[in-house]
Amino acid sequence: MSAGRRGVLRGRAGALSRVVRSGVRRRRVQTAVIALATLMAVASSVLAGSLLAASSGPFDAAFARQDGAHLSVQYAPGTSDTELRATGEAAGVSAAAGPFRTTTLTPRFSDDLPAPPMTVVGRAEPGGTVDRLALTAGRWATGPGEIVLPAGDWNSSVVGRQVTFPDLPDSPALEVVGTARSATGTAEAWVTPAQLTALTPHGQPNGRQMLYRFAAANTADQVAAGRRAVTAQLPAKAVAGSQSWLTVKKRAERDTALYVPFLMAFGVLGLVMSVLIVGNVVATTVGSGIRRIGILKAIGFTPAQVVRAYLGQALLPTLMGTALGVVTGHLLAVPILSDAEDAYGADGLGVEPWVDAAVVAGVLGLVTATACAGAWRAGRLRTVDALATGRGQRAGRGRRAARLAARLPVPRPVALGLTRPFARPARTLAMGTAIVFGAIAVTFTVGLGSSLGEVMAARDHDAADVTIGVLHPPVPGSETRQADPSEVIEEQPGTRAHFGTATTSATVAGVSGSTRVTAFTGDASWAGYAMVAGRWLHKPGEAVVPTGFLTATGRQVGDVITLEGRRAPVTVRIVGEILDPRHDGMQVLTDAATFKSAEPGLAPTAHHIAVTSGTDASSYTDALNKELRPLGLTADVGGSEGGSEMVVTLNSLSTLLTLMLVAVAALGVLSGVLLDTRERVRELGIHKALGMTPRQTTSMVLTSVVVTGLAGGALGVPLGVALHGWVLPAMGDSAGLRLPDTVLAVYQAPELVLLCLGGLVIAVLGALLPARWAARMRTAAALRTE
Amino acid sequence: MPTTPVVELRDVSRRHDAASEGLPALQDTSLTVQAGEAVAILGPSGSGKSTLLNLIAGLDRPDAGTVTVDGVRVDGLGEAAAARFRRAKIGMVFQFFHLLDDLTVVDNVVLPAQLAGMARGSAHRRAAELLESLGIDRHARAHPGRLSGGEQQRVAVARALMNRPPLLLADEPTGALDSASGEDVSELLRALHADGQTVVLVTHDVALAQACTTRTIHLADGRIAADSCAEAVR
Structure with missing residues (x-):
């Protein structure tokens, strides 16, 4: 290539680069919005993809290497x-x-x-x-x-x-x-x-x-068919128990798989939002820059160069957001993958390169396609039309709304603001969609927090007002006996109900590992266990078990199981399924009398007390402690409780991702209102010249997003509730839990109303900055704008 | 009989860019307009006419000097106070009308009254009177875009008079009109002055100035080059 030709090409590239850079500089807010939306989409997608890979990779590899038993x-x-x-x-x-x-x-x-x-x-x-x-x-x-x-x-x-x-x-x-x-x-x-x-x-x-x-043996049905085949020639009582590799795999993957459904939800939300925002920003950039496009063409830019210039303005922030999103996704993945390493005994679990490549290619591809559609329009505009069109502002839309609003008994600036969405329906739709996504994220996260709270409450079953803990549980089989505070509790004024819990362990035929047995002395039906199916136990010989136990043993409510490993086998009938994620769900809860002969020394290690209505738990505890002192026991206010690192991580992650989505939604509104305000400079100048105060200007601009915010909230909240209804059971399934209605139906009417108002809050937050800008605008300068 | 000054400028200076050493738009200008006067400010482009008008309307602030309108020191007002001042004291008519295209004629006219908090019924009665007196009441429900230039400027005048301001400012009110419409607006301003309205008119058009004002002030390079009132006194 000749030096002259190279010089020409360099010159063209330089001109294009200058146009792109100046476009990006002129539209800093839109640039930030695109970058942030892309960052969020990429970060959550990288996180979800990595966890998906990490959750199945190590187990599958070990299973294949060792020819694991199906x-x-x-x-x-x-x-x-x-x-x-x-x-x-x-x-x-x-x-x-x-x-x-x-x-x-x-x-x-x-x-x-x-x-x-x-x-x-x-x-x-x-x-x-x-x-x-x-x-x-x-x-x-x-x-x-x-x-x-x-x-x-x-x-x-x-x-x-x-x-x-x-x-x-x-x-x-x-x-x-x-x-x-x-x-x-x-x-x-x-x-x-x-x-x-x-x-x-x-x-x-x-x-x-x-x-x-x-x-x-890839499905549960195939494994069940295999089980039927191998046991077909044997008597029914020959099989004491069995375990499918799918159960083990699910247990191994559970901790990380739990995150996948909700991260996928955020990933999709972020992806749709970034595509939507990029499309909107490019469309409005082209729409409001038609005159600029005309000038570019008039001075010699080809249609292809114009397309590239506008594509570049969208892709530059997209690339920045993608790079930051990959880094953020990696940083967020570190603590979660570290948990996965512990679970699999694997070392060096990290974000797979193919995950990064797939996410980056997917996001860039989608954004490029979206931006191309808008930029293509800019390339096809006729120069003469662009130059002519760019001089005038379109008017005429929303006149009927303006007439109606003029009759509303509200201050005039408010009425003027209320009619604004009807003047720019496409822009309003784009802002509304951003708010809808923000409202979906907030609604989902609030629901997720409530649901996890319900799961924790069910796990902690801390309905007791007062608890007596026994510091040194007796060694099973030993002759040492712990003092029994039952009589003291019953005689204590203010006692409504109480029960004791003893724990031991047993094995269940066919299932590796021991099963924890919790044995109750007294009625524990009020303890706070959440029933998924069946009923609570009423007598010795009955038991309730978590979903995980039923899955691992292939049993169901109504079946009889035998617990071994103690002095004698213990047979219990499963009468109920409870929600309890502790101990991998391998628990049996029964009456202490069930183990009377199998473990005579089994004594409660804790006592749980409910006080009568109107009784102060602290005063009750003080009085009870005086009576318990001779027994060497101490009562405490409140039930047993424990935090969960996973719940904290889930809540933190969902809050972080929601804040990012809300920020993107608010920035989407900001971008739209800013564009609208800039287009209306002359109109704002007229209002101010006629005596509109800065406060009235602010209220007019803020009111212009009120209807959009309310509509976005009203639409986003039911969609958020629907998303919650889809993701939570999927998360429960990943964790091996069946979630009862108490966990899934967490939204209350007043809360939903407040969440709907959340859309308004997002809209107002996004419009605040342009409103301040409009209020501070110099009237004389605004009036000169044509 | 001594009359009350509606506009009083004392040693007013204003640079194009106050933050730097920009060119002076107005230099040491002093001016008094009495109640009931109709004053035309004439001068070539860049002479400081619009700057003078913006200072009187409280749309801009002087770098030096004082501006008093109907007893209110305008040069020290904040944004909100300046807006309230304009509502109460100033009616403005612009070259390009500056009507809001999305609002009907009557809604444009009542806007200043509504911003000032006037009751809806009173505002509409006042607007109807103005539209009738200006001969455009048949267009009350129309949108400005459907009216001729002259009719649009009449709407702008009606809007300017809505709050019964002591001072009417007109910035090239016939600059965007054909000669027939221009004559129409000129007649209107003359009639308003005849009814006692104080008018300050900025224009290039010497004929318009002579037709509807009683005093002309020539600006050149930001200074008053000639004042017919002063010359008359001399």
Whole structure:
């Protein structure tokens, strides 16, 4: 290329660049609005995409690497090994491992603290075709006196420690020789098959564990079909329990997956808003700059250069917003991905590069397409038309509204302001849409906060006015007895109701890990547990369980389950499903009398008291404490409560994203009103020349957005409620929870009215700056504007 | 018989750009307009005519000197006070009418009264009187864009007189009109003056000045070059 040609091209590029830069400088507010809207859209999309990738990545990778079991089945004693091996030949089974003998034991570690019962599996080697175990420390158990513990529950420092089993004759002690990770958590300890025999009390039969992989196991139905196939030839009572890999996967992904639905909602809101705002800003820039376009063309800009100039004015802030959005998304992802690392035992989880690339490409593509549509119009304008059109202001719209408003019994500036939206319907629509999105975000976030509050209230079930905590719970099985304050509580004036809670743990056949058992002494129906289905327990032998328990065990309300791991098996009927996210939902709540024979020493570790109406809880507590002193117990006002880091993070994130959306909405209004005010400089000058005071000018400009704000709020609030109704159940599903109406129906009528007014607040906030500008405008200068 | 001055300027100076050393638009100008006078301010472009008018209307502030209108020191007023002052004391007529296109004729006319808080009924009665007296009552419900230039300027005059101001300021009121309409407006200003209205008229048009005012002041380079009143006294 010749030097002359290069010089010409450089000159053209320089001219174009100067036009773009001056356009961006002239429209600082619009530039800021585009940048902020894009920032929000990109940040929330990067966050949502990263969490989506992080939530499924580590588990899927480990499951594939270790050939995890699609189904693990716990068989009851009495089924022969030959019969069980035959199940591995069933239709649809691609690989099987086992049978492995199992037993449930209560261990005690060298620090002498009691531990919950564990399912111990006798397994000769960690490899195989199904559920290959990955050794993370030490080595595999190869002889007597050795045990391997799961890596998810123990770190490498446990290697070398002693585990004793005090419930067994002679309290055998085993040395921890290693830790291993099972992709689907098929056991809580492994020993050699011979060691398992040694650990089994004489005369007590062992259960059996079989692990299966299926040709198709991507859905719950496919796994259920596989389960039917492998158990078809066995008696019904042969299966003690089973666990699908999908349940384990969901549990593993739950913490991060919980964020995904609501971040996706904010991502979509932000994306739609940025597209809308960019489209609106480019359209109004072209619409109000027609004369400028005419001048550019008159001095030699080609249509393509004009398109590029206007595209550049939109893309420059979009690029800035995208860059900042990527950085913000990464920063926000750090604490959440750190939680995910803990959950998976994975190191170095970060934002996947493809997530950044996809989000950046998606946002830039959408914004470019939107801006192109507006810029294209600028390129196609005929020069002569552009020069002629740009001189005059269009008038005529909204005259009927102006006539009607003139008759309203309100001050004239207010009436003038009220008619303004009808003069510029397209601009009003754009501002209204920004307000709608702001109102949606605010409504959704308020609802999210209320719903999470309800979930926390259900979790904490802190309806008690007074609580007595027992600092040193008795060791199960020991002869030590804690003082019982029941009589003192009952005799205390002002007591309306009370119950005690004792906790222990048990295992449920087929489910790895122990299940927490909460046993009540007295009627705990008022404790604040939120029922999802069924009813509260009324008598011994009945139990209520969280949704997570039903999902993990494949049971439903009305089923009977057997709790093992104590002195004797305990059978309970599930009569209700409750909302309680604690302990992964692996809880059984029952009457203490249910465990009378299985654990005679089970005593309450806390007492919860409700006082009669009109009784002051503090005075009651003071009086009760005097009576409790001889028993060595202390009562406190209020129920047990606990915060949740996840709830704090969710609330903080949603508040941050909402503030960003509200800011973008307000900036959208500001941009529209500013443009409107600049177009009306002459009109404002006339008003001021006729005696309109700055205050009246301010009220006129502010009133011009009142109808739009109210309409935006009225439309945005029901949409926000609908979004809440869609996202919350999805979040509950991600967390393995079914949410009751108390959690979902959180909006009250007065609150909805206030939220509708939120649209007005956004509109007024956005119009404040232009209103001040209009009020301060110099009348003489304004009148000179033509 | 001594008359009350409606406008009194004392040693007024105003630069084009007060913040810097801009060119002077008006220099050490002193001027008095008595009640009932009709004064024309004449001069070429850039002579300071519009600046003088803006200072009298409280639309602008002098860099030096004092401006008093109907007993009110205008040069020290804040924005809100200046707006209230204009409502009460000034009626303005502009070259390009400055009517609000979205409002009907009657709504344009009642606007200053409504800003001043006059009751709706009283305002509309007053507007009807003015429109009738100016011969445009048949256009009361029309929008300004449908009227001729002369009719639009009559609407602007009606609006200017709505609050019965002691001073009517007119800035090139015939500058955007054809000769017939210009003559029409000239006649109107003459009639208003005849009824006792104090008028200050800024114009290039010597004929208009002679037709409807009793005194002419020539401005050149921001100074009063000639004042027919002073010459008459001499």
